[in-house]
Amino acid sequence: MSTGAIIAVVVAAVVVVAVVAVVAKVASRRAHLRRTFGPEYDRTVSEHPRREAERELLAREKEHAELDIRPLDPQARERYSAQWRQVQERFVDQPAPAVEEADRLVTALMAERGYPTEGSHEDKLRRLSVEHASTLDHYRKAHEVRGRDGASTEDLREAMVHYRSLFTDLLGGDEHDRADHRDEGHRTGERCAVDAHQHVSR
Known part of the structure; x- marks a missing residue:
């Protein structure tokens, strides 16, 4: 196999790995949002494009993390x-x-x-x-x-x-x-x- 062919195979493999990683990351994030928000995830997705809805839910998580939420005695x-x-x-x-x-x-x-x-x-x-x-x-x-x-x-x-x-x-x-x-x-x-x-x- 020529050097050019080897390089092409390596590049293709890198691209495939990168795509798989991105897909896995998106799937993991989506699963996390579904677990966290439950019916609110479905509601938000039904009202906005999925990517926009997921950005909105992630923003809510970030905002929530900055709050000082405490249990009642x-x-x-x-x-x-x-x-x-x-x-x-x-x-x-x-x-x-x-x-x-x-x-x-x-x-x-x-x-x-x-x-x-x-x-x-x-x-x-x-x-x-x-x-x-x-x-x-x-x-x-x-x-x-x-x-x-x-x-x-x-x-x-x-x-x-x-x-x-x-x-x-x-x-x-x-x-x-x-x-x-x-x-x-x-x-x-x-x-x-x-x-x-x-x-x-x-």
């Missing part, structure tokens, strides 16, 4: 849980104000965890999406109902349930605490359904 978790119970009780007679209060309580909890809360609702979604992607759509739906004129009591009940999902996720705690809050979240939905029915029937 047990006393703070209990305090917020007690406040949520008060909001829930208020829903019986004042559904719309209770939903407003639920939104403020979620925002206060975000701030205590270390999330900046200034800016638009979309800014909050971006900041939460890295660690709380699984409950992010609940926040979107609750916000949508809250901004709707003439929302029915049933709509407001659903908003409370959606807020509860994110609230529980933000509350954190060990696995036992998480299980307790999930069970309480299901009971919240059931109680709010009964309360809403009673409220409408009055």
Whole structure:
């Protein structure tokens, strides 16, 4: 084999290795983003070209890494849980104000965890999406109902349930605490359904 042919083979091999490396890097990054963002990855990709969407998600990760996110201590978790119970009780007679209060309580909890809360609702979604992607759509739906004129009591009940999902996720705690809050979240939905029915029937 001539020297020229050998050089051509070597160059082709280098190119193939480089292409394989790039493909593997892209695949690894994509798998990482899917694991991290879950349904938020699919949502973002459905709204933007894939490469643009992935750049956006990587930017969110970088921004999140610069935040001082901290867990709540047990006393703070209990305090917020007690406040949520008060909001829930208020829903019986004042559904719309209770939903407003639920939104403020979620925002206060975000701030205590270390999330900046200034800016638009979309800014909050971006900041939460890295660690709380699984409950992010609940926040979107609750916000949508809250901004709707003439929302029915049933709509407001659903908003409370959606807020509860994110609230529980933000509350954190060990696995036992998480299980307790999930069970309480299901009971919240059931109680709010009964309360809403009673409220409408009055």
